[in-house]
Amino acid sequence: MLLQLVAHGYEVQVLGATVFDNPKGMGRLKEQFPDLSAHQHQLIEAEDGPLTHQLVVSYSHNRNHFTTHEEGLWYSQYLYMLDSFKPDMVWFYGGQTLDMLIADEARDRGIPVAFYLANGNYKAPRWCRDVDLILTDSQATADMYRKEVGYVAKPVGKFIAPESFVAEHHERKRLLFVNPSWQKGASVFVQLAEKLERERPDIELEVVEARADWPAVLRETTRKMGKQRSALSNVVVTPNTSDMRGPYSRARVVVAPSLWWESSGRMLAEAILNGIPALITNRGGMPEMIGNAGITFDFPDACYEEPYQHLLSDEELQPLMDAVISFFDDEALYQDYVDRAWKIGEEKHHLDRATDRLLTALAPLVRQHAGNKDFTISQKKRHRQRLTYRATKPEFKVDNSLQQLVSPKAGAKQVNEPEANRLWLTDNFTWEIIGKIMVLDNRASLIKSGFAEQMAATEAFGIVAFDPASEIKDPKQYEGSDYIQLFQHALLGDGKATTLHACVSPEMSSILSPLPVEKLPKRHHLGAKPLAELPITTVALDSIDGLGNLDWLILDELSDAMAVLEHGKKSLTDTLLIQARVAFQLTHEKQPNLAELQHWASRNGFRFYRFHNISHYSHLPDELNARVPCATEQEGADVLFLPSHERIAALSNENKTKLAFILSAVFAAHDIAFDLIADVSKEKALELLEAQGLLPPPVAKDNNELNGKFPKKETAFLGQDDNFLELLN
Template identity: 50%
Template sequence: MAVRQMLLQLQRHGYEVQILGATNFDHPRGAGVLQGHGEALKKAVGRFVTLTDESLQHVLLVTASSQRRAMQSGEESIWFMRYRQLLETFKPDLVFTYGGKTLDLLLASEAKQLGIPVAFYLANGNYTQQRFARDLALVLTNSQAAARMYRQRLGIEAVPLGLFVDPAKVVAAESTRQHLLFVNPSLAKGAALVIRLALLLERRRPDIIFEVVESRGAWHETLRQVTEKLGEPRDQLTNVVVTPNTADMRPVYGRARLLLAPSLWWESAGRVVAEALLNGVPVVVTARGGLPEMAGQGGLALQLPKECYRPPYLPELSAVALQPVVDHIEKLFDDASCYEHWCQRARQAASQHDLQCSTDRLVQALRPFLPLR
């Protein structure tokens, strides 16, 4: 999503963009962007198609599977031959990519062999070896925290750009401020903590409703797993409403009074945090990775024991340990003046996520490799 927005911004600044990809994704729900093209794509397996996305044109190899890990070696060979042809005919000034799989490494190596610099977008904390960066001219990332971490871990200098969020796509036209919002109910994203909070508030404050938006994570599956571990198996909670994965989050943010983003894995940034702040919605994050940086003064950062951040991300926190965040939630639902104060802080914090500022940093980072525009 971030790279797509970057390409749109570069195009709007006069740069010529060509996109070569495939119809596979790192999670099955990613295939939702291909809705409406299903029948046509089934007839084109093994061939390239062109799909229009606003002002962008995506040339995509139609793969047999929509899962990236199931891409066949023959498909990778077809894709690489097309890529090699594109380097020779389009003659790009820069190749822009991401990913650490074998094909990803090969495309950077091939471009470098032809004297074409490669820029790489680094947006998570998963890379533990330097190999991915060997043939790169530039590494871009989304936060100061990520740049600092990779400098310390691998000695890689990455340029922090910030997030690329188009407010027109996420800011709600109307707001009711009625729900406690949680997006992507996976254990890594802190689902176990949210479930513990929901269990506490189900008894204590049944009027406070959680809205859970599914993404990679599935709520009911995660709920059963966590509550079974707690010795209190549940299939549903009376204070939780579940919203299926959606491409339009504006109505969701319009209903949000507060966002919970208590991720337990190392987040380089946190897109939903920026989206909430752009709506003037305060956030609660964990004090780790790039989340506090993204939240700024618009968020409460939870200090958790180190063991909470270890897989399988099922921390054993008591009701006493969770009481400070319960108190914070209740105050933001009950005290109008306090809530307005936090909303003002959220709006101020949102200024760091200005799309044009991020674009200016991107253009500046690319300037040594691209002709001036």
């Protein structure tokens, strides 16, 4: 749209930030700025043909993580551009707090404001208080907002550059589906594709992944259908691409069974411009995009509810199936719809038509020539103190306080011992986890450490925690939680009733008897003193009905770990990680020891991986140790057991990804996570290394010069990604 304005004589300046809906959208920017972190909190200029985008480089690409400091930098630059560039119009989109200041500051100077609206999420009235013109991409969206909220939006259509989306030649041989996300109707398409594979294997299908993950939705949908599949023989998968001419050159029909509100459906306009008929759901502006050049379907209401994974019955799916077959078998019918598509594409979606509508809509605002006026007149009228101001060029300063908050402190730990109580996640890598990772925590250690809330926030974990000594102070906060279940005065064991030895310090309470005081170090004399003996129920793992997959088991050092393991062999058959706490300085009788645990692991398909979270005791006075930490006596550690090498090799891609996610996000074990992900996707493995900062930046030297100095494989570590892929192979 902006390119069309430039082509028609507009002078355009663009201000933004390095914020993206998805990391895949950063590709073209990273071509110009391979190491964005080197420009953090600076203003960069990204070239896009005749347009120059001024971008504030943020710490994260996620808009929700845009810091106050970064918002201040952006806002200061915006004010400076208003007062130096003096635009005749400001055009923006976005409904967050900072975005509202865009229109507010423009109005303060008497500059008209336009807003582009292309979804169904702007139901509150505040964002448009200072907006003069609302543009949208379809009449359906304009009508919806007029009826539901009350404001008027002007539809201008979609803006599609033919050089990237209209193919020169068309083979017309495949059914095309773009962006297989749940919202876009991936579950419907999987059912359709599976039925076509059985009944019409001659019909080829193509899926363009875009932002979604086709293998993941295929596995999940076919699992719900009764037999999980990792591939369909009639489906060709094309990776995300910015040049859609290839897929459209092969497409005979496009299918878009979207299940949420679609303001228009850009892909439909692109298909129609290629003379390709469409099969769509009756959602939002999609029928408007295709006119009479396709067929519209209505599905049951349950399909349109989150998480958009409802399965259709055979009767409900059959009309869509019949339409696909008709378009492949009835050539006369198909050619009629092709002719309709060409006509609608020319009349409705041609770039010139859309540009005319845009220029007509903007003309009343531009004719005011607001930039030629004295801004101080308008400012004085609006300012309660009758003051005016002119913004000066801001100074861009780097603020590292966020990095210091979330990153390990220098010298605080050994390099191989990650900082505790934080998840090692990065906005630059998207984990694709199918279903929840189920965790059983035998003494609520995740809740007590604060880890559980972080894990729940990812929506990737389901945590079942036992709190035998009632150490959790506010258990009611977890009632009704979809991610954390807490059971007090119970714990894992052999399934029999036993005795809880309640001690002065609740953290010392245990079903194991405390050692006699003479065998305890002085620091535990009071805390381990028994107060009462209480009956308590233990739960055998193999007796838990409906447990399903148990991915991660956490055992503490004050329970009978061997009893838990011996009475949980069936449940632990497919478990990905066992984390067992071992005390080096004993405080209770019959505490688990490393030899017993390792012996059990070796007989049951697990192997020792590493120690984690080693605790130390300092013999210095507390005040002195607080100033100069020096703790040398090791009190205990978590022992991590992974599946044996044979079991690892046999894991499904789904479980390899789950285990890699746990190890990387929780334990910062990025090396073994990389190894697991490389078995699933080498490209994804490289993305993980890059996101975690483990790949060196590209070297600004001639590759021929480097190759002359180093063997080919060694040059991979100088940032040559192609060679690094060869190294993986």
